[in-house]
Amino acid sequence: MTTARESVSRTILKEIDALSDPVVKDVARDILEFEIQNWKMERVHYKDYFENLISTQAKRRSARP
Amino acid sequence: MRIQSIELENYRQYRDKALVELHYDPKKNINVVIGANGAGKTNMLNALDWCLYGREDHLDKYSGKKQPIVNDAVLKELRPGQSARARVALRMTDPRGHLYVFERQTTVQKDRNGVPHFDQGDDFHALMQIGHDMEDIPEKEFLINRLLPRAVKSFFFFDGEKLDDFFKEEKSASVRDAILDVSQLSLLDRAIEHLEKTTASIRSEVKGHSPRGEELKEQIDCVEKGREHSREQKVDKEGQLAKVRDELAKISKKMEGYNEPLVRDLQKQRQRIEEELERLEPSMQEAKTQASENIISVGPLILARNALRDSSEQIGQKAKKGEIPPKMKETFVRELLDKGECICGSDISKENAARRKVTHLLDEVHISQISEDLLNLKYELSPMLRGVARFIGEQDRYRKRIAEFQRQYEQARVNLREIETKLEGINVEEVHNLEIARQQLERQKENLVGDIRLESHKVEVAGRKIEELKAELLKELEKSSKLQTTVAKMKLADDTLEVFTKVKRKLVDDVRSTIQRKTKDYFLSLIWKRDTYKEVQISDDYSVSVINKLGSECLGTLSAGERQVLALSFLAALREVSGFDAPVVIDTPLGRISKEPKENIAELLPGFLKETQVTLFVTDEEYTRQVREKLASRVAKEYELVYDEDRSQTTVKPYGRS
Numbered sequence: 001m002t003t004a005r006e007s008v009s010r011t012i013l014k015e016i017d018a019l020s021d022p023v024v025k026d027v028a029r030d031i032l033e034f035e036i037q038n039w040k041m042e043r044v045h046y047k048d049y050f051e052n053l054i055s056t057q058a059k060r061r062s063a064r065p
Numbered sequence: 066m067r068i069q070s071i072e073l074e075n076y077r078q079y080r081d082k083a084l085v086e087l088h089y090d091p092k093k094n095i096n097v098v099i100g101a102n103g104a105g106k107t108n109m110l111n112a113l114d115w116c117l118y119g120r121e122d123h124l125d126k127y128s129g130k131k132q133p134i135v136n137d138a139v140l141k142e143l144r145p146g147q148s149a150r151a152r153v154a155l156r157m158t159d160p161r162g163h164l165y166v167f168e169r170q171t172t173v174q175k176d177r178n179g180v181p182h183f184d185q186g187d188d189f190h191a192l193m194q195i196g197h198d199m200e201d202i203p204e205k206e207f208l209i210n211r212l213l214p215r216a217v218k219s220f221f222f223f224d225g226e227k228l229d230d231f232f233k234e235e236k237s238a239s240v241r242d243a244i245l246d247v248s249q250l251s252l253l254d255r256a257i258e259h260l261e262k263t264t265a266s267i268r269s270e271v272k273g274h275s276p277r278g279e280e281l282k283e284q285i286d287c288v289e290k291g292r293e294h295s296r297e298q299k300v301d302k303e304g305q306l307a308k309v310r311d312e313l314a315k316i317s318k319k320m321e322g323y324n325e326p327l328v329r330d331l332q333k334q335r336q337r338i339e340e341e342l343e344r345l346e347p348s349m350q351e352a353k354t355q356a357s358e359n360i361i362s363v364g365p366l367i368l369a370r371n372a373l374r375d376s377s378e379q380i381g382q383k384a385k386k387g388e389i390p391p392k393m394k395e396t397f398v399r400e401l402l403d404k405g406e407c408i409c410g411s412d413i414s415k416e417n418a419a420r421r422k423v424t425h426l427l428d429e430v431h432i433s434q435i436s437e438d439l440l441n442l443k444y445e446l447s448p449m450l451r452g453v454a455r456f457i458g459e460q461d462r463y464r465k466r467i468a469e470f471q472r473q474y475e476q477a478r479v480n481l482r483e484i485e486t487k488l489e490g491i492n493v494e495e496v497h498n499l500e501i502a503r504q505q506l507e508r509q510k511e512n513l514v515g516d517i518r519l520e521s522h523k524v525e526v527a528g529r530k531i532e533e534l535k536a537e538l539l540k541e542l543e544k545s546s547k548l549q550t551t552v553a554k555m556k557l558a559d560d561t562l563e564v565f566t567k568v569k570r571k572l573v574d575d576v577r578s579t580i581q582r583k584t585k586d587y588f589l590s591l592i593w594k595r596d597t598y599k600e601v602q603i604s605d606d607y608s609v610s611v612i613n614k615l616g617s618e619c620l621g622t623l624s625a626g627e628r629q630v631l632a633l634s635f636l637a638a639l640r641e642v643s644g645f646d647a648p649v650v651i652d653t654p655l656g657r658i659s660k661e662p663k664e665n666i667a668e669l670l671p672g673f674l675k676e677t678q679v680t681l682f683v684t685d686e687e688y689t690r691q692v693r694e695k696l697a698s699r700v701a702k703e704y705e706l707v708y709d710e711d712r713s714q715t716t717v718k719p720y721g722r723s
Contacts, residue, residue, distance in 0.1 A: 011568075011571070011572055011575060012249070012253070012568055012572065015564070015567070015568045015571065016564065016568070019564060021560065023557065024557065024560045024561055024564060027557065027561045028561050028564050028565065031256050031259070031260070031561065031565075032252075032256065035252050035253075035255050035256045035259075036210070036211065036252065037207050037210060037211070038210075038255075039210055039214050039216070039249075039251075039252055039255075044255075044259075046259045046262075046263075047262075047263070047266070050259055050260070050262075050263040051263060051266065051267075054263060054267070054554050054557055054558050054561075055550075055554060057557060058550070058553040058554040058556070058557045059550075059553070061553060061557055062549075062550075062553045
């Protein structure tokens with residue numbers, strides 16, 4: 001199916017895909033997906049999602065050689 | 066996405082069940098639904114909106130909202146205790162052929178006294194084909210948001226007659242909002258806002274671990290608060306500015322069309338001067354920037370010009386006198402000593418006067434290197450001194466250009482003031498009042514532009530300060546082993562924030578210029594007066610201009626039909642930039658367009674909406690024989706809506722059958 005992820009302005013994804021840091025790339029993609037899902041929604045509970053995402057991925061980043 | 070069918074049951078004038086099956090293939094991408102006014106075309110558009118978003122955006126604002134969704138006749142025939150439902154079901158497929166069914170219904174029940182009670186909420190279901198089964202999707206709003214968010218849908222489902230309003234007056238705010246929404250820049254704004262709040266929350270972890278860290282955190286929070294305030298102020302002022310501009314455009318339009326020739330003439334003159342000022346301002350700014358850049362690049366050399374000139378002269382004189390020894394290589398002198406023979410033929414194999422002389426040359430070798438550097442320096446000094454000599458001439462030329470722009474600018478301002486005085490002095494109360502109001506708005510505009518610049522500057526300065534403080538905070542926290550996790554989180558959040566900020570900066574300009582280019586291409590291909598118009602421009606502040614072949618702005622003088630074509634072109638550009646693959650449904654697309662242009666648009670419309678399923682709701686007057694012929698090769702299905710007044714009911718029939 002054509003998801004918003006596919007149809008969202010291609011430039012945004014192109015810029016994110018060009019990032020060299022794989023962790024930042026994943027975080028940026030996940031955040032973009034989250035914002036697409038919640039676009040124009042009045043009450044968005046982002047806090048827990050963002051904090052967990054950053055916390056998990058920061059650990060992954062620190063564990064990298 | 067394509068619409069396979071729209072099924073309506075007791076929805077407004079569609080009593081019982083009405084089914085419209087639509088089709089799409091790349092060669093036949095158009096479906097046409099023909100109906101007289103009041104037959105139910107607009108309500109079919111409303112049915113799409115209601116089914117997917119629970120709202121009817123195209124209701125007649127005087128009568129529509131008062132009438133219940135459930136068919137009038139059905140409601141009247143209901144007996145006490147009985148209930149009925151209105152229902153709309155949409156079957157859609159994605160490009161891979163997966164089926165989606167969206168269904169919304171609402172119920173009405175009459176109590177024992179015959180008073181109808183309507184459901185407070187609607188019952189909405191979304192089903193998706195998984196394998197051979199249709200599965201109910203619990204997060205249906207999410208699904209709709211992925212397929213076609215409500216903010217974007219108005220560029221896909223729209224009323225052609227209302228399009229005219231889009232550019233009726235200068236509505237930079239609606240153009241800006243449309244561009245920001247459709248390009249999803251607002252989505253990036255949200256991501257940035259959430260990341261900023263998350264980093265602030267991570268910073269709180271320093272509490273109790275690092276006194277200096279806490280101090281820095283407090284400072285960052287404070288500067289961020291100030292930045293947020295400035296951002297809000299900026300948005301507020303921009304909104305005010307858009308309104309002031311719209312008001313100014315309205316006044317200009319009134320004066321352009323005023324029945325007094327003198328007023329019309331003065332207004333035209335003013336418009337020309339304003340265009341001239343708009344042209345002069347950037348040119349003057351550019352000349353000033355070039356002059357400043359020249360000063361920056363040559364300035365240090367100007368300050369050192371005496372030293373440079375003296376050095377160059379001294380080197381030249383010393384070389385002339387032979388005081389700077391010629392280049393001599395150490396290896397060459399050593400070779401002579403090893404060989405025991407000088408270049409003049411003297412024997413230097415033994416200790417004698419000639420050998421002592423050659424040996425002495427070795428001491429001079431390092432001086433030789435300095436002399437080589439000095440000679441090279443002379444060559445480098447020459448272009449610098451030439452640049453210094455040119456500088457005065459160049460600056461003089463820039464100064465004259467700036468002065469000329471300034472003179473023209475001042476003259477234009479004087480002319481403008483004269484026109485204002487003349488208009489202000491016209492002994493017609495309405496004109497006088499319009500002019501006074503215009504001048505007040507102009508002053509407001511200038512103040513607002515200044516305020517916006519100031520707030521932008523504050524945001525920029527705060528941003529730099531925050532970056533500095535963040536770097537200092539990180540440095541501080543890195544000292545504590547307990548805060549390593551916090552440091553890692555802060556770094557990751559900051560890096561991600563930087564990504565979104567950069568992408569946004571890049572996109573803002575890209576999106577605006579792409580929409581401008583596409584709108585222009587579509588407009589110039591659709592418009593029938595090919596030789597009249599040259600450009601469509603969307604400026605930095607999102608105001609739209611149509612420029613004619615003479616170079617004048619003429620948005621205000623476009624006819625209703627031309628404005629509709631402009632809006633259609635703008636919407637097509639927005640739709641394309643949005644990247645959403647959704648069907649386009651247009652109610653009365655050709656309503657305001659006269660005969661010949663209508664056929665022209667009918668011929669070109671399928672081309673610029675290619676690879677898109679297009680459904681047109683048209684009247685008989687729009688769907689003339691000629692228009693039908695032009696569209697024929699692209700039309701997949703044609704339906705007719707027939708309204709039976711006695712039964713308050715519309716039935717759907719294939720077009721052309723009695």
